[in-house]
Amino acid sequence: MKNIQARALVIATLILAASSGAWAQPGQTASAASGAPGATGMEASAAAPxxxxxxxxxxxxxxxxxxxxxxxxxxxxxxxxxxxxAVTLNGTVTDASQINLVAEIAKGVPGVTSVTNKLTVQKPFGGM
Structure with a gap:
């Protein structure tokens, strides 16, 4: 029984050792590949999102x-x-001329690369 447990422990250790460097670039450890000293791949990937x-x-x-x-x-x-x-505009405005105006304002903000405009004109109460 102890022999089986010892084999399982050795196999688990080998799997762990093989997987720790699986995502690292050649010549780097997992912590060096993440760009942060002492950080694991999981910590670096959690910080990016x-x-x-x-x-x-x-x-x-x-x-x-x-x-x-x-x-x-x-x-x-x-x-x-x-x-x-990439920016998406949703919702309603009170006048049709404001649809394009809002899109132009959004395009003028630094960092905006594209604008998808899904704005519509708000219908007045009563449906007419």
């Missing part, structure tokens, strides 16, 4: 601030999604 989400939120805030400078536009019904510089 967090930084991306932070940058996307900052870009959204900048676009909302730019739209807010135009008092004729009600940004309360506009939703903004930002992913790596």
């Amino acid at each position: 967090a930084n991306t989400r932070k940058a996307n939120r900052a870009l959204r805030r900048q676009i909302y601030a730019a739209i807010g400078k135009h008092k004729e536009i009600d940004a309360g019904n506009i939703g903004i999604t930002a992913r790596g510089g």
Whole structure:
């Protein structure tokens, strides 16, 4: 019984040793490949999405601030999604001329690479 446990322990150790350097570039250890001293691959990959989400939120805030400078536009019904510089505008505006205006404002914000405009004109109450 002890012989089987010893074999299982050796096999588990070999698997662990082989997998720890699986993602490293040739000549680098896993912590050196991640770019952070002492960081594992899991820690580095967790930090990258967090930084991306932070940058996307900052870009959204900048676009909302730019739209807010135009008092004729009600940004309360506009939703903004930002992913790596690609921006999508959703929601409604009160006038058809504001659809293109909001898109142009968003394109003028530094960091915006593309704008998908899905804005529509808000129908007045009563449906007419």
